[in-house]
Amino acid sequence: MTWLAVPTYRGVLPMTFAFRAQIAENWPMSLDLKEIIAGRLGENYQLHERHLNRTLVAAQRVIGFDKVYARAEGAYLYDMDNQPYLDFLSGYSVFNIGRNHPLVKQAIRDVLDLDLPNMVQMDCSLLSGLLAEALTKRTPPHLDAVFFCSSGTEAMEGALKFARAATGRKRAISLASAFHGLSLGSLSLMGCESFTEGFGPLMEGFDARVPLDDTEELDRQLRSRDVAAFVIETVQGKGCQTSKTDFFVRAQELCRKYGTLLISDEVQTGLGRTGKMFGFQHWNLEPDIITLAKTLSGGYVPCGAIVTRRDIYQKTFSRMDRCVVHSTTFGRNNLAMACGLAALEVIDQENLVDNTAKMGALLMEKIDVLRAKHSFIKEVRGKGLMIGIEFHEPRELKLKMAWKLLHKIDKVLFTQMIVTQMLSKHRILTQVAGHAMDVMKILPPLIIGEREIDMFVNALDDVLTECRKFHGPMWELGNNFVKAALGSRRTAEPRPVSA
Numbered sequence: 001m002t003w004l005a006v007p008t009y010r011g012v013l014p015m016t017f018a019f020r021a022q023i024a025e026n027w028p029m030s031l032d033l034k035e036i037i038a039g040r041l042g043e044n045y046q047l048h049e050r051h052l053n054r055t056l057v058a059a060q061r062v063i064g065f066d067k068v069y070a071r072a073e074g075a076y077l078y079d080m081d082n083q084p085y086l087d088f089l090s091g092y093s094v095f096n097i098g099r100n101h102p103l104v105k106q107a108i109r110d111v112l113d114l115d116l117p118n119m120v121q122m123d124c125s126l127l128s129g130l131l132a133e134a135l136t137k138r139t140p141p142h143l144d145a146v147f148f149c150s151s152g153t154e155a156m157e158g159a160l161k162f163a164r165a166a167t168g169r170k171r172a173i174s175l176a177s178a179f180h181g182l183s184l185g186s187l188s189l190m191g192c193e194s195f196t197e198g199f200g201p202l203m204e205g206f207d208a209r210v211p212l213d214d215t216e217e218l219d220r221q222l223r224s225r226d227v228a229a230f231v232i233e234t235v236q237g238k239g240c241q242t243s244k245t246d247f248f249v250r251a252q253e254l255c256r257k258y259g260t261l262l263i264s265d266e267v268q269t270g271l272g273r274t275g276k277m278f279g280f281q282h283w284n285l286e287p288d289i290i291t292l293a294k295t296l297s298g299g300y301v302p303c304g305a306i307v308t309r310r311d312i313y314q315k316t317f318s319r320m321d322r323c324v325v326h327s328t329t330f331g332r333n334n335l336a337m338a339c340g341l342a343a344l345e346v347i348d349q350e351n352l353v354d355n356t357a358k359m360g361a362l363l364m365e366k367i368d369v370l371r372a373k374h375s376f377i378k379e380v381r382g383k384g385l386m387i388g389i390e391f392h393e394p395r396e397l398k399l400k401m402a403w404k405l406l407h408k409i410d411k412v413l414f415t416q417m418i419v420t421q422m423l424s425k426h427r428i429l430t431q432v433a434g435h436a437m438d439v440m441k442i443l444p445p446l447i448i449g450e451r452e453i454d455m456f457v458n459a460l461d462d463v464l465t466e467c468r469k470f471h472g473p474m475w476e477l478g479n480n481f482v483k484a485a486l487g488s489r490r491t492a493e494p495r496p497v498s499a
Helices: 017-026 033-040 044-051 054-062 102-114 126-138 152-167 215-222 247-258 279-283 310-316 334-349 352-372 397-409 413-424 450-467 473-490
Strands: 069-073 076-079 084-087 145-149 171-175 227-232 261-265 289-292 304-308 377-383 386-391 439-442
Touching: 044 054, 084 450, 102 334, 126 145, 126 304, 126 334, 145 152, 145 310, 152 227, 152 261, 152 289, 152 304, 152 310, 171 215, 215 227, 215 247, 227 247, 247 261, 247 279, 304 310, 334 352, 352 377, 352 386, 352 450, 386 413, 397 413, 413 439, 413 450
Parallel strands: 171 227, 227 261, 261 289
Antiparallel strands: 069 076, 076 084, 145 304, 289 304, 377 386, 386 439
């Protein structure tokens, strides 16, 4: 083997581009991912059943979600036959800027080409400083200190620690139907028992749930002055409920009165999803802490953030011997930071916040028009492109009977029937908004236009029209769900549920 001779400086051999080229020539890659994927695409569900979550595989098969997607671009997924699927789920709001955006791809290539030192840990990297600077240019002036992590639940865990350190208090309270993550601290704020079952006891002092718009109950909980933080989602991920009053404004006033910090969970509502950069801006709130993730990844590398006031931040990192008292190995990694910078740039360049407000209003208006035609539709709600469509018992006698049959087995089955047909018949991906809910949730990429809106509304109209044909194909599908639900109970397997 002949090695390339290169000059040294004080005995240190610089890794030049020419040297790397010589290594690549003498050590050819043995891992060819393109070849592996081309040869094994289609084994997805068998591999997951064998090595990962086989219960999830079973659920996906029952509801008809066991598709194999081969590629993705913008608002669309493509299967192995290159058939397009309109993605109105966006990876739970990860893909606000669309899938595989070229600007984010280029940012990743740039970082890889630069061979930057990454995760040195005992240094201050440039890219994390640049992303923190970019975020604080978009937040209100009082939110001026940033901590980076890798996910939404990790951001919430850190925010809770910051709140405890800043207030010296132990308790945290959240809203009924809250969802803030699935690690232990975040889970302790959960408003859905199906997620907490089997994982107790949860965090002490985290058990209070305040009904949305119930200011009196919030006052009762806070007046003891032992609550470190009140945690909110301005549009709830489970059910897409949002306040119809001045509740959030009053909640902020009460938090200030009683010395409780207000945490706004912007993991799903943030970065344009609701038609403003952040969900709390609809009420002109000034939260003490916000959490971010999902879209900050650019759809490539996990990236989360806590953004708070400097005085709160410094209560955690209060002395030199506590400078790393809260830390995370991968939080400031260069690829994540580059993706975050690129995602913010795309949101600005493509005016996605304004597009979201415009397209969201149009989409909700067109769905609401269907209510006069389809008595199944109770309400369309949400903000921007975070929308819930709630169904209820129809007026027609035969349809009432069918509705009651499904709900006797499981309240989620009717909406799952709609969601399944939207995918299987119209190739549009949506989801049920939560356990025991008659709500379909839609989270389109913020890049959609009128074409995608018309595709969705026409498909929903068609599926609901089919629902009016009792004993037709739709109700046969519902009957299959009933059998699957009953069968899973007999075998102690979980029934098909929403994510």
